[in-house]
Structures are given as structure tokens and as C-alpha cells.
Amino acid sequence: MGRLENKVAYITGVARGQGRAHAVRMAREGADIVGIDIAGDMPGVPYDSATTDDLAETKALVEAEGRTAHLRQGDVRDLDGLKALAAQAVDQFGGLDIVVANAGICIPATWDESTPKMFQDTMDINVTGVWNTVMATAPHLVSRGGGSIVLISSSAGKKMQPFMVHYTASKHAVTGMTRAFAAELGKHSIRVNSVHPGAVMSPMGSGSMRERIAQTAESYPRLAPMNSSMLQQWAAECDEIANVVAFLASDESKFMTAEHVTIDGGAQYF
Numbered sequence: 639m640g641r642l643e644n645k646v647a648y649i650t651g652v653a654r655g656q657g658r659a660h661a662v663r664m665a666r667e668g669a670d671i672v673g674i675d676i677a678g679d680m681p682g683v684p685y686d687s688a689t690t691d692d693l694a695e696t697k698a699l700v701e702a703e704g705r706t707a708h709l710r711q712g713d714v715r716d717l718d719g720l721k722a723l724a725a726q727a728v729d730q731f732g733g734l735d736i737v738v739a740n741a742g743i744c745i746p747a748t749w750d751e752s753t754p755k756m757f758q759d760t761m762d763i764n765v766t767g768v769w770n771t772v773m774a775t776a777p778h779l780v781s782r783g784g785g786s787i788v789l790i791s792s793s794a795g796k797k798m799q800p801f802m803v804h805y806t807a808s809k810h811a812v813t814g815m816t817r818a819f820a821a822e823l824g825k826h827s828i829r830v831n832s833v834h835p836g837a838v839m840s841p842m843g844s845g846s847m848r849e850r851i852a853q854t855a856e857s858y859p860r861l862a863p864m865n866s867s868m869l870q871q872w873a874a875e876c877d878e879i880a881n882v883v884a885f886l887a888s889d890e891s892k893f894m895t896a897e898h899v900t901i902d903g904g905a906q907y908f
């Protein structure tokens with residue numbers, strides 16, 4: 639029997655990368671999956687956007703694990719859309735137990751080439767999108783009598799990420815939100831923890847992302863190695879992040895809340 643048998647998990651940014659890994663991993667542990675992804679153009683990012691085919695592939699992978707996937711195209715900036723999906727999920731599956739606020743964007747830019755639009759888009763998706771996700775789903779966890787919420791931050795939400803003031807600010811906001819929601823939702827036996835990956839081998843590294851990171855690093859090279867892993871392995875696989883998220887979703891972590899779990903090969907202390 640899986641650790642999440644007959645649980646229902648609501649995941650944002652589910653079309654590919656880490657979001658897909660969370661969906662497949664939780665399905666393997668016995669959960670049904672409700673998910674949303676913009677599956678289309680993301681504002682100003684230098685990497686390839688996810689597609690509706692990606693979303694369909696996640697659905698097929700969840701079904702191959704023998705579970706049901708209710709996945710929809712949608713935007714975490716749309717609170718009403720997130721609420722509607724949560725209500726449909728409750729109708730279909732009877733409730734919600736797990737929430738993973740994973741959708742996010744990342745736009746490398748030095749401080750003096752950053753634009754108001756970059757800052758605004760990053761805040762709207764990475765901060766307001768996470769708040770929207772919790773606001774749309776937490777009432778259903780309250781009705782269920784408890785649950786686990788995992789907010790996906792970054793090593794940029796604990797230490798910082800050079801050449802991304804907007805991204806660092808957004809991911810620190812997620813860290814604060816984790817503690818603040820955990821405090822109030824504890825009354826309802828709902829746990830709220832954040833996960834802080836360092837570099838991850840996801841499609842976020844596609845397109846011209848690596849070139850953009852290298853270009854920004856040229857402006858002040860001494861900052862470039864500050865997020866280096868202590869291990870020979872320099873980046874995580876998506877599944878390695880999903881292992882930790884599944885643990886936080888399960889009863890194995892049942893006395894953990896308001897915690898910020900980092901998966902970065904020790905980079906935060908390097």
C-alpha cells in the first residue's frame with residue numbers, strides 16, 4: 639500500500655518538470671491528481687514554454703500508475719479559476735488532502751537591466767500565484783479535517799540567487815508565507831512546509847536559459863559560484879525533489895510544519 643493511498647493532491651505547474659514529477663510520484667503512492675498549468679507562453683522567460691501536449695503527457699503518466707488525473711489549462715494568477723478547479727475536484731473525488739504550489743517562472747537579469755514588468759510578472763506568478771493556490775484550496779483541507787501543503791520556493795528563498803533580485807524577492811516571500819500560513823492553519827491540523835531546490839534538471843534550463851545565466855554572471859564573476867553543490871553532482875533530478883515533496887505530503891512527516899527543506903547539495907552553506 640502506498641503512503642498516499644486514496645489521498646487527493648492538487649498541484650500547480652503540473653505539465654512538466656518538477657510538477658509532473660510530483661504528480662507521477664504521488665500517483666505511484668496511491669493519490670489521485672488534480673492539476674493546473676498555463677501550458678502556453680510564460681511572460682519574458684528565456685526558456686521554452688510548456689505545451690498542452692506536455693499536460694496531456696502528465697495525465698497519461700498518472701493514469702499509467704493506475705490513478706485518475708483531472709488536469710486543466712489555467713493560470714495561477716486567476717484565483718477564481720483555481721477555486722473552480724478545487725470545487726470540481728471536491729465534486730469528483732470527495733475532497734482534497736495535499737496541495738503543492740509549484741508553478742513559477744525565472745528570468746535572469748542583472749539589477750540594472752531588470753524591468754518593472756519582470757518584477758511584476760515574477761511577483762504575480764511566484765508570490766500571488768502561491769497565495770491564490772493556498773486560498774483556493776485550504777478551505778477544502780479545513781473541511782477534510784487536515785492535510786499537507788507544500789510551497790515550492792528555491793535556494794533563492796533561503797540564501798539568494800545572484801542576478802535575479804525579483805526571483806530572490808519572490809522566493810523569500812514564499813518562505814515567509816509558509817511560516818505565516820502554517821501558524822494559522824495549524825489549528826485545523828493542516829501542515830505547511832516549503833521546499834528549496836538548488837539547480838534542478840528541468841525544462842527551465844532549456845532554450846537560452848544557460849546562456850542568459852552565463853551572460854549575467856559576467857557582470858560580477860565572483861558571485862557566479864555561490865550556489866555550488868558540495869557534492870560531485872551539481873544539480874538535482876526532478877524525481878529527487880519529488881521524493882522530498884512526497885515525504886512532506888505523507889504522514890511520515892506528520893509533526894513537521896513551518897519547516898523549510900533545502901535540496902541543493904549543501905550549496906546554501908558553501
Ligand SMILES: NC(=O)c1ccc[n+]([C@@H]2O[C@H](COP(=O)([O-])OP(=O)(O)OC[C@H]3O[C@@H](n4cnc5c(N)ncnc54)[C@H](O)[C@@H]3O)[C@@H](O)[C@H]2O)c1
Binds near residue numbers: 740741838840
Ligand atoms: N529548475 C530549477 O533549477 C529550480 C530551482 C529552484 C526552484 N525552482 C522552482 O521549482 C518550480 C518548478 O519549476 P521547474 O524547474 O519544474 O520549471 P518548469 O518551467 O519546467 O515548470 C514550471 C511549470 O509551471 C508552469 N507555469 C508557469 N507560470 C504559470 C502560471 N502563471 N500558471 C500556471 N502554470 C504556470 C509552466 O507552464 C511549467 O509547466 C518553480 O516554482 C521554480 O521556480 C526551480
